[in-house]
Amino acid sequence: xxxTLFYILATVMxxxxxxxxxxxxxxxxxxxxxxxxxxxxxxxYLLLAPLVAMFEVIIYxxxxxxxxxxxxxxLDLGHPERGGRPALGQWLPALLLGATVLATISYAAAxxxxxxxxxxxxxxxxxxxxxxxxxxxxxxxxxxxxxxAVVGALYxxxxx
Amino acid sequence: xxxxxxxxxxxxxxxxIAKIGLVLLVxxxxxxYLVFAERRILxxxxxRKGPNRVGPFGLLQPLADLIKLLTKEDFCPPxxxxxxxxxxxAMAAIPAIMTFAIVPFGAPVRIxxxxxxxxxxxxxxxxxxxxxxxxIAVYGVALGGWASNSKYALLGSLRGLAQLISYELSMGxxxxxxxxLARSFRLSDIVAAQEGGWFILYQPMAFAIFLVSILxxxxxxxxxxxxAEGELVAGFHTEYSGMRFGLFFVGEYINxxxxxxxxxxxxxxGWQGPLLPGLLWFWGKVLAFAFLFxxxxxxxxxxxxxxxMHLGWKVLxxxxxxxxxxxxxxxxxxxxxxx
Numbered sequence: 001x002x003x004t005l006f007y008i009l010a011t012v013m014x015x016x017x018x019x020x021x022x023x024x025x026x027x028x029x030x031x032x033x034x035x036x037x038x039x040x041x042x043x044x045y046l047l048l049a050p051l052v053a054m055f056e057v058i059i060y061x062x063x064x065x066x067x068x069x070x071x072x073x074x075l076d077l078g079h080p081e082r083g084g085r086p087a088l089g090q091w092l093p094a095l096l097l098g099a100t101v102l103a104t105i106s107y108a109a110a111x112x113x114x115x116x117x118x119x120x121x122x123x124x125x126x127x128x129x130x131x132x133x134x135x136x137x138x139x140x141x142x143x144x145x146x147x148x149a150v151v152g153a154l155y156x157x158x159x160x
Numbered sequence: 161x162x163x164x165x166x167x168x169x170x171x172x173x174x175x176x177i178a179k180i181g182l183v184l185l186v187x188x189x190x191x192x193y194l195v196f197a198e199r200r201i202l203x204x205x206x207x208r209k210g211p212n213r214v215g216p217f218g219l220l221q222p223l224a225d226l227i228k229l230l231t232k233e234d235f236c237p238p239x240x241x242x243x244x245x246x247x248x249x250a251m252a253a254i255p256a257i258m259t260f261a262i263v264p265f266g267a268p269v270r271i272x273x274x275x276x277x278x279x280x281x282x283x284x285x286x287x288x289x290x291x292x293x294x295x296i297a298v299y300g301v302a303l304g305g306w307a308s309n310s311k312y313a314l315l316g317s318l319r320g321l322a323q324l325i326s327y328e329l330s331m332g333x334x335x336x337x338x339x340x341l342a343r344s345f346r347l348s349d350i351v352a353a354q355e356g357g358w359f360i361l362y363q364p365m366a367f368a369i370f371l372v373s374i375l376x377x378x379x380x381x382x383x384x385x386x387x388a389e390g391e392l393v394a395g396f397h398t399e400y401s402g403m404r405f406g407l408f409f410v411g412e413y414i415n416x417x418x419x420x421x422x423x424x425x426x427x428x429x430g431w432q433g434p435l436l437p438g439l440l441w442f443w444g445k446v447l448a449f450a451f452l453f454x455x456x457x458x459x460x461x462x463x464x465x466x467x468x469m470h471l472g473w474k475v476l477x478x479x480x481x482x483x484x485x486x487x488x489x490x491x492x493x494x495x496x497x498x499x
Contacts, residue, residue, distance in 0.1 A: 027241070027244065027303070027306065028243070028244070031244065031247075031299075031303070034296075034299065041292075050283065050284065050285045051285055051288070053285075054285050054288035054289060054291070054292050055288075057292035057293075057295070057296065058288065058291050058292045058295055061292075061295070061296060062291075062292060062295025062296055062298070063295065063325075066295070066298050066299075066302070066321065066325060069299075069302055069303075069321070070302075070318075070321055070322075073302070073306055073314070073317070073318060073321075074318070123284065124284070124285065124345055125343075
């Protein structure tokens with residue numbers, strides 16, 4: 001049953017991602033990408049990582065894409081011009097990068113022998129303890145960076 | 161669940177499907193009658209009679225409304241984006257209905273020789289699923305207004321977007337102390353942790369912040385700026401008609417029920433209570449919240465946009481953060497820190 005669900009979710013994800021890339025309409029692309037994130041969250045859940053699944057939806061589908069949509073709606077970019085598809089010169093860097101990533105993943109997957117999932121469901125507590133003890137310094141650095149961003153935004157948005 | 165292919169026993173599947181069907185039936189019926197209740201209670205507050213013609217006391221009014229909505233023309237503005245216009249109402253209503261899957265609505269019962277929890281899915285990341293689904297619910301409002309290609313609808317959906325994002329933050333932060341007290345994201349654990357005393361006693365401030373935030377999440381007065389009739393006609397659903405409008409409308413009432421149920425679960429002990437059975441306690445609490453929402457609607461004026469943003473970002477969010485720190489200190493000093 002888990003395998004069937006995986007193939008359904010994977011198909012949805014691949015198709016939605018392709019549509020998000022090839023679609024000419026930015027708002028439609030956002031909807032496709034959100035669908036893809038949702039399917040990815042389902043796959044994470046099947047892989048015994050419910051926490052990652054929830055973060056995927058909360059952060060990517062719920063926050064990042066909403067901000068994208070906000071920008072598109074505010075700047076009125078939602079109406080695509082009648083222009084043609086991007087030229088080869090614009091596709092080439094993306095193709096090169098995609099090929100590199102694909103090659104790396106294939107290489108890594110070829111050396112991956114085990115197909116066993118961890119016996120224990122990693123809980124929220126284990127995740128939190130690891131995050132804040134082992135990676136505590138990194139967390140502090142990242143939160144400082146976010147603080148700078150907030151202060152910067154306040155500075156730019158202040159009343160003149 | 162994963163890895164090995166475990167085929168669940170058919171009885172289990174039947175019971176789960178039965179529970180899902182029952183929950184859907186109850187929620188949709190209650191939402192329809194909540195519309196009726198709101199009209200009657202508002203009429204009572206304003207010293208009018210309200211709908212009282214269809215059936216005894218007007219009790220068949222929701223049925224009449226349904227027939228009207230279903231037989232109306234399903235119209236899409238010619239300049240609108242058809243695909244998203246038709247998709248948006250469902251995107252607004254479905255997350256609200258899905259959230260109910262994690263709400264424990266009664267004490268576990270023994271049926272056919274097995275313990276059946278009165279909850280569709282007891283996920284151990286239940287509270288996070290609620291946050292995830294409420295962050296997804298934004299799309300219905302935003303896309304509905306945008307796809308209508310009308311300035312009122314667009315303004316309404318922009319306001320709705322900003323409001324929902326802002327109040328989601330304070331809502332999420334106000335729930336952190338609950339998780340700290342219960343030591344779990346699982347909703348059944350949170351209910352179980354309140355056996356000795358409801359969390360509203362320990363966390364009155366978190367409850368107040370959560371209550372204001374869910375009012376804003378429901379887009380109800382005093383936070384109904386996305387659909388402010390006086391200035392935006394009907395806001396993000398100005399262009400909608402027939403059952404698609406009905407879906408937006410009923411979705412809002414389903415949201416009230418779900419958020420009321422979650423408020424009861426997080427702060428009022430869920431289905432727990434003396435004497436009466438758990439089911440009655442839970443639904444009583446939900447309906448009490450629904451009544452409170454209607455009462456507030458009949459009483460308060462609408463906020464201005466800058467007041468709304470001020471309240472969310474400069475009052476509720478900092479208060480919730482301070483509350484988290486205070487709770488952490490308290491737990492640490494009480495010697496019950498998990499670390």
